[in-house]
Amino acid sequence: MSSELDRRRLLGLACAGLGTCLLRRGAAAEPVVGATVPGDEIPAREASWYRSLGERRVECQLCPRACQVADAETGGCGVRENRRGVYHTLVWGAACAVHVDPIEKKPFFHVLPGQRALSYATAGCNVECKFCQNWEISQFRAEQVKAVYLPPEALAKAARQAGAPLLSATYSEPVVFWEYVRDAAVAGRRLGVRSTVVSNGYIQEKPLREVLPLLTAVKVDLKAFREKFYRDLVRGELGPVLKALEIIRGAGVWLEIVVLLIPTLNDSEAEVRDLARWVAGTLGHEVPVHFTRFHPTYRLTNLPATPVATLDRAWAIARAEGLQFAYVGNVPGHAGEKTVCPGCGEVLIERVGFRVLSNRLRDGTCPSCGRAVPGVWA
Amino acid sequence: MSEPLSRRELLAVVGAGVVGAMSAGATPVPGRRGTVGVARLGGAADGAGPSIEVARQAIGSALAAATGEASGTGAARRLFAANDTVGIKLNCLGGPRMSPRPVLVEALAALLGEAGIPPERIVVFDRSSRELGRAGFAIRRSGGPFLCFGIDNDFDREPSSHGAIGSCFARLVSTTCTALVSFGVVKDHDLAGVSAGLKNWYGVIHNPNKYHDSNCDPYVADVVSHPFVRGKLRLTVLDGGVAQCHGGPAYRPDATWPLGMVAVATDPVAIDAWAWKVIDEERARRGLPRLAEARRAPRFIATAARYGLGVGDPAAVKEVPA
Numbered sequence: 001m002s003s004e005l006d007r008r009r010l011l012g013l014a015c016a017g018l019g020t021c022l023l024r025r026g027a028a029a030e031p032v033v034g035a036t037v038p039g040d041e042i043p044a045r046e047a048s049w050y051r052s053l054g055e056r057r058v059e060c061q062l063c064p065r066a067c068q069v070a071d072a073e074t075g076g077c078g079v080r081e082n083r084r085g086v087y088h089t090l091v092w093g094a095a096c097a098v099h100v101d102p103i104e105k106k107p108f109f110h111v112l113p114g115q116r117a118l119s120y121a122t123a124g125c126n127v128e129c130k131f132c133q134n135w136e137i138s139q140f141r142a143e144q145v146k147a148v149y150l151p152p153e154a155l156a157k158a159a160r161q162a163g164a165p166l167l168s169a170t171y172s173e174p175v176v177f178w179e180y181v182r183d184a185a186v187a188g189r190r191l192g193v194r195s196t197v198v199s200n201g202y203i204q205e206k207p208l209r210e211v212l213p214l215l216t217a218v219k220v221d222l223k224a225f226r227e228k229f230y231r232d233l234v235r236g237e238l239g240p241v242l243k244a245l246e247i248i249r250g251a252g253v254w255l256e257i258v259v260l261l262i263p264t265l266n267d268s269e270a271e272v273r274d275l276a277r278w279v280a281g282t283l284g285h286e287v288p289v290h291f292t293r294f295h296p297t298y299r300l301t302n303l304p305a306t307p308v309a310t311l312d313r314a315w316a317i318a319r320a321e322g323l324q325f326a327y328v329g330n331v332p333g334h335a336g337e338k339t340v341c342p343g344c345g346e347v348l349i350e351r352v353g354f355r356v357l358s359n360r361l362r363d364g365t366c367p368s369c370g371r372a373v374p375g376v377w378a
Numbered sequence: 379m380s381e382p383l384s385r386r387e388l389l390a391v392v393g394a395g396v397v398g399a400m401s402a403g404a405t406p407v408p409g410r411r412g413t414v415g416v417a418r419l420g421g422a423a424d425g426a427g428p429s430i431e432v433a434r435q436a437i438g439s440a441l442a443a444a445t446g447e448a449s450g451t452g453a454a455r456r457l458f459a460a461n462d463t464v465g466i467k468l469n470c471l472g473g474p475r476m477s478p479r480p481v482l483v484e485a486l487a488a489l490l491g492e493a494g495i496p497p498e499r500i501v502v503f504d505r506s507s508r509e510l511g512r513a514g515f516a517i518r519r520s521g522g523p524f525l526c527f528g529i530d531n532d533f534d535r536e537p538s539s540h541g542a543i544g545s546c547f548a549r550l551v552s553t554t555c556t557a558l559v560s561f562g563v564v565k566d567h568d569l570a571g572v573s574a575g576l577k578n579w580y581g582v583i584h585n586p587n588k589y590h591d592s593n594c595d596p597y598v599a600d601v602v603s604h605p606f607v608r609g610k611l612r613l614t615v616l617d618g619g620v621a622q623c624h625g626g627p628a629y630r631p632d633a634t635w636p637l638g639m640v641a642v643a644t645d646p647v648a649i650d651a652w653a654w655k656v657i658d659e660e661r662a663r664r665g666l667p668r669l670a671e672a673r674r675a676p677r678f679i680a681t682a683a684r685y686g687l688g689v690g691d692p693a694a695v696k697e698v699p700a
Contacts, residue, residue, distance in 0.1 A: 073569075076587055
């Protein structure tokens with residue numbers, strides 16, 4: 001369903017809006033906008049969130065790992081580097097994946113249904129999920145991945161010209177390219193393009209709060225509801241993710257949650273119930289939660305795909321716990337793809353996969369009972 | 379105190395043996411566990427290095443001392459088969475002042491040549507061609523006394539899990555080379571404690587940044603005990619002309635001193651334990667806390683020893699002068 005922008009088209013999109021062709025920015029060594037180059041040929045920029053520890057050492061203040069990084073070393077994400085005591089992001093403007101996707105693919109089910117999002121990513125990630133679907137970009141360092149040089153203005157213009165009202169930072173982990181996300185959101189606003197983020201939510205409070213006002217919606221992958229899972233399979237922590245969810249919700253930015261159910265690892269009835277109860281009780285009944293199907297990949301190839309019955313059970317538990325918008329994903333045609341009015345039970349939005357078949361919402365309300373349905377509808 | 383091998387470790391040992399046996403023509407690796415051969419060799423902080431003859435003599439005699447063979451060439455003949463493809467992994471992260479000196483690498487290649495390895499089957503490599511070039515190495519994929527180029531992005535397409543790591547290995551290591559040499563330096567490392575021979579192997583996986591927790595332990599040992607490395611690793615050489623006791627892995631001139639040695643061992647753990655001792659002694663001379671007191675003891679050395687890779691107790695390592 002996604003359409004990858006080929007290099008030529010991307011170059012055209014990027015240049016046309018700038019009013020000049022093959023614009024070079026700053027130093028002669030800087031790559032041409034829209035050019036595909038090895039990641040390490042894109043100029044590094046000083047990172048926004050870190051502090052000096054003396055002796056040319058720094059502490060990253062972007063994600064809860066808080067890496068302490070010596071001179072000439074990179075942080076755990078592989079895309080931030082200490083250069084003589086100054087911490088740099090190596091991926092600002094270094095888009096290694098650019099596609100125009102349906103917004104349902106993120107998935108956002110309550111954000112401009114049927115619209116498209118210009119979706120972008122850079123190399124790197126701050127965790128290492130053994131089941132990562134995009135490990136070929138997320139688990140590699142900046143210099144190991146080819147990138148298209150797309151500064152924020154070019155990204156926003158490309159979205160406009162592709163007819164996408166949304167930008168979406170996704171695929172790998174936007175936290176590790178947070179400065180790029182921030183600047184793209186600012187550039188997008190100038191052109192009427194809104195920004196969304198698809199993240200693991202493993203981020204410190206300060207950078208999260210600084211960028212949230214620029215965002216329209218955030219989707220967080222809540223990978224499990226047990227610390228052990230996060231420790232053993234993610235190399236991260238659950239606690240900071242839950243805190244980030246509360247901050248996002250509290251900031252009034254639209255939030256949706258995805259839970260990838262993996263057979264035997266995070267799919268127990270008790271864990272799903274705990275998770276649903278926490279979301280309903282802490283974040284609110286109206287936060288959409290998508291239970292999605294796992295397929296074996298990366299370092300977790302010894303488990304089968306999630307049985308549909310497991311997803312059915314999780315879907316039922318979530319609704320029983322009071323979640324008004326529980327969904328099932330990666331099972332095209334499943335009844336759990338529909339948005340149903342929590343007031344009268346009317347089917348409001350019908351979908352198959354990432355395609356919207358019908359949308360009966362009227363100004364964000366149910367046409368049958370008039371109940372307002374939360375989301376970003378216009 | 380040794381611990382019994384887990385099933386995984388046992389499999390790794392068996393796997394390593396299989397890989398080693400597959401290296402056609404290789405004779406049992408000589409050398410002595412826990413032994414490090416050292417030869418005097420001046421530093422090059424002033425830019426003036428030894429001649430190729432002096433370097434060749436130093437490496438050869440240190441190798442002879444490490445293995446108990448009569449000569450370096452004789453030892454090399456026992457370590458490497460004429461049909462081996464030998465990969466020499468350098469550590470050039472520290473730039474021109476804290477990397478193995480080209481003249482020493484040329485000397486080792488010459489020694490291998492004397493042992494019957496043709497130039498086109500000696501591959502000097504590091505993480506990137508850019509780092510090699512910065513350290514003074516000419517990049518070449520054909521011709522010359524040895525080939526020399528970076529891994530750059532030439533990794534296996536699928537990750538391989540071993541112990542706590544899951545990584546794509548450089549194809550040079552997994553596929554091309556039948557024998558490996560670690561050629562590092564003697565320096566401090568901010569997280570691992572010591573960066574010498576073992577830590578150098580972080581440069582052959584695609585994601586070393588994921589394995590810096592817990593002073594890189596057990597990750598360094600897990601990389602080296604992976605059959606791709608363990609089954610092929612024959613030799614470790616350290617250019618200790620100038621060593622660094624603090625502030626690594628980047629080059630920091632105020633923390634360097636002229637150690638004036640080249641060290642060689644077939645025991646990859648013993649030579650790291652030796653480097654640890656040397657660094658700690660210099661730190662003590664300067665009034666710096668020892669690495670353990672600085673909370674970065676290179677614990678991966680003991681883990682590597684526990685895996686059966688060599689002798690990890692610095693007090694048990696025997697330094698044999700050439």
